[in-house]
Amino acid sequence: MAGDPPVPERIEFVEVGPRDGLQNEKVLISTESKLALVARAIAAGARRIEVTSFVNPRRVPQMADAEAVCAGLPERPDVTYIGLVMNARGAERALATGRVDQLGAVCVSTDAFAMANQGQTSAESAAAAMEIVAMAQAAGRSGQITIGAAFGCPFSGEVAEAGVIALAQQLAAARPAEIALADTIGCGNPAQVARLVAGVRAAAPGVPVRVHFHNTRGTGLANVWAAVQAGASVVDASIGGLGGCPFAPGAAGNVASEDVVYMLERAGVATGIDLAEIIAASQWLSGIMGRTLPGMAAQAPLFPQTIEGA
Amino acid sequence: MAGDPPVPERIEFVEVGPRDGLQNEKVLISTESKLALVARAIAAGARRIEVTSFVNPRRVPQMADAEAVCAGLPERPDVTYIGLVMNARGAERALATGRVDQLGAVCVSTDAFAMANQGQTSAESAAAAMEIVAMAQAAGRSGQITIGAAFGCPFSGEVAEAGVIALAQQLAAARPAEIALADTIGCGNPAQVARLVAGVRAAAPGVPVRVHFHNTRGTGLANVWAAVQAGASVVDASIGGLGGCPFAPGAAGNVASEDVVYMLERAGVATGIDLAEIIAASQWLSGIMGRTLPGMAAQAPLFPQTIEGA
Numbered sequence: 363m364a365g366d367p368p369v370p371e372r373i374e375f376v377e378v379g380p381r382d383g384l385q386n387e388k389v390l391i392s393t394e395s396k397l398a399l400v401a402r403a404i405a406a407g408a409r410r411i412e413v414t415s416f417v418n419p420r421r422v423p424q425m426a427d428a429e430a431v432c433a434g435l436p437e438r439p440d441v442t443y444i445g446l447v448m449n450a451r452g453a454e455r456a457l458a459t460g461r462v463d464q465l466g467a468v469c470v471s472t473d474a475f476a477m478a479n480q481g482q483t484s485a486e487s488a489a490a491a492m493e494i495v496a497m498a499q500a501a502g503r504s505g506q507i508t509i510g511a512a513f514g515c516p517f518s519g520e521v522a523e524a525g526v527i528a529l530a531q532q533l534a535a536a537r538p539a540e541i542a543l544a545d546t547i548g549c550g551n552p553a554q555v556a557r558l559v560a561g562v563r564a565a566a567p568g569v570p571v572r573v574h575f576h577n578t579r580g581t582g583l584a585n586v587w588a589a590v591q592a593g594a595s596v597v598d599a600s601i602g603g604l605g606g607c608p609f610a611p612g613a614a615g616n617v618a619s620e621d622v623v624y625m626l627e628r629a630g631v632a633t634g635i636d637l638a639e640i641i642a643a644s645q646w647l648s649g650i651m652g653r654t655l656p657g658m659a660a661q662a663p664l665f666p667q668t669i670e671g672a
Numbered sequence: 673m674a675g676d677p678p679v680p681e682r683i684e685f686v687e688v689g690p691r692d693g694l695q696n697e698k699v700l701i702s703t704e705s706k707l708a709l710v711a712r713a714i715a716a717g718a719r720r721i722e723v724t725s726f727v728n729p730r731r732v733p734q735m736a737d738a739e740a741v742c743a744g745l746p747e748r749p750d751v752t753y754i755g756l757v758m759n760a761r762g763a764e765r766a767l768a769t770g771r772v773d774q775l776g777a778v779c780v781s782t783d784a785f786a787m788a789n790q791g792q793t794s795a796e797s798a799a800a801a802m803e804i805v806a807m808a809q810a811a812g813r814s815g816q817i818t819i820g821a822a823f824g825c826p827f828s829g830e831v832a833e834a835g836v837i838a839l840a841q842q843l844a845a846a847r848p849a850e851i852a853l854a855d856t857i858g859c860g861n862p863a864q865v866a867r868l869v870a871g872v873r874a875a876a877p878g879v880p881v882r883v884h885f886h887n888t889r890g891t892g893l894a895n896v897w898a899a900v901q902a903g904a905s906v907v908d909a910s911i912g913g914l915g916g917c918p919f920a921p922g923a924a925g926n927v928a929s930e931d932v933v934y935m936l937e938r939a940g941v942a943t944g945i946d947l948a949e950i951i952a953a954s955q956w957l958s959g960i961m962g963r964t965l966p967g968m969a970a971q972a973p974l975f976p977q978t979i980e981g982a
Contacts, residue, residue, distance in 0.1 A: 603890075666824060
């Protein structure tokens with residue numbers, strides 16, 4: 363089905379719009395709209411959704427309603443709700459809601475970015491992430507870890523691949539549900555992606571690799587493609603391509619869910635997401651945000667539907 | 673240098689901004705600005721440039737100054753200037769300038785789009801393209817052929833890959849300098865790209881394969897990457913990501929030169945283009961056009977240059 367080199371028949375799709383998509387937006391979005399976004403993601407087929415983050419509301423005001431969002435989530439045993447947490451305090455908050463199925467922890471590959479993002483060294487951020495996974499497991503939930511700035515750092519530039527792979531190997535000892543490689547500032551390239559995904563898979567055998575790309579330089583979907591070719595089995599994306607990190611200067615949005623779904627489904631890789639529904643969700647979100655969003659498939663005709671109707 | 677699967681050490685880069693980039697722009701750009709764009713492309717390292725098209729000025733007013741553009745081109749024996757032509761009349765005009773090194777002919781994979789684009793059937797467009805190559809060769813120039821709508825058609829939807837490959841095999845008899853696969857409406861996906869590039873290479877052995885992608889649904893760079901992996905040796909791009917076809921509803925711009933160069937150079941594939949110079953050209957063109965252009969690398973920090981200067 364998928365050309366040469368081979369790609370898998372399916373990947374697992376994670377919608378991160380309610381958290382990573384919105385967190386950098388200056389205008390506060392209502393809890394009701396966030397819950398509507400979650401509902402639209404579910405209606406389109408998403409079964410893993412990053413719904414909020416439990417962080418300091420003074421640093422990320424958009425996420426101040428984390429508990430309210432969780433209280434309003436639909437009861438869906440088939441959906442995994444993910445809450446992002448940066449420390450034990452956040453993990454306690456997330457677990458206290460009783461509605462977060464999985465904790466998402468973050469460690470950062472470089473000291474400079476770890477300090478800007480979370481006031482820690484890289485090693486401290488790794489230790490904190492492993493503690494969060496342990497807390498999730500102790501509470502009967504699962505935990506996973508994202509390695510931020512895995513492809514490059516806005517403060518220290520190039521990031522050594524061997525260091526990221528060694529970090530993944532260290533994290534694997536916590537038995538996370540998966541390890542993600544995040545291109546926080548969208549500087550990665552597909553050859554690097556292929557090497558890093560393969561390297562992490564080899565260093566942490568049996569741990570699924572998730573990828574998280576931002577489209578700062580237009581390379582987001584190329585990086586998704588390279589990652590899937592290299593064996594990444596889970597892909598993050600954000601409806602409309604919203605996103606950007608408040609602590610990463612120059613960062614643009616996540617890869618857009620509708621663009622990722624268009625590319626992968628057309629390439630024979632099942633995502634579980636209905637393209638027309640996710641496009642409709644993007645168009646709805648564009649109305650909520652009051653502007654055209656970066657995602658492109660929602661602005662184009664729905665191929666292969668033809669102009670005169672086939 | 674390039675991960676797994678392997679990619680080539682270098683590709684040949686073709687700047688198509690002066691023709692495909694500008695042709696869909698409603699505001700007429702001065703001949704002087706077009707020549708400045710050519711000069712900036714050369715300064716950035718471009719050695720093949722599609723400078724204009726010799727088409728009916730009533731249908732494409734932006735290209736009415738084709739002869740004036742050619743008369744103003746710098747004398748650069750190391751640069752191949754390409755003129756796009758659709759028929760024998762256009763080929764005569766291009767050759768009469770004495771400044772066009774290579775004729776670019778276009779045939780279209782579907783009757784419906786061939787009719788909308790050039791008032792011919794697909795077969796007639798192939799015959800015309802082969803005649804144009806013969807005219808170029810008879811005049812001591814070279815000719816190449818682009819297969820338009822090779823990945824999908826706005827009027828008839830899916831395009832059979834076997835048909836495109838058979839068309840390429842037929843075209844190879846004209847001994848074109850290369851055969852290009854064009855995703856005119858930006859609907860292609862990387863698995864399809866890999867299959868078609870490999871199929872054309874097998875059907876037309878010894879004929880270099882060029883690729884021409886539009887970024888309508890965000891997949892442009894993924895398609896470039898898949899094409900290069902599959903052995904395409906020449907890549908079209910447009911400074912700033914300008915472009916779109918006046919006869920292809922819903923078509924967006926070409927892949928942006930600066931984004932293609934960023935991705936390939938960072939992935940270890942040499943393009944001959946200086947990233948900082950092509951970004952500067954895009955920023956200059958943005959000023960000429962009076963708006964932000966679609967290309968993204970020109971709007972992002974120049975990685976790996978860092979915020980505090982490394």
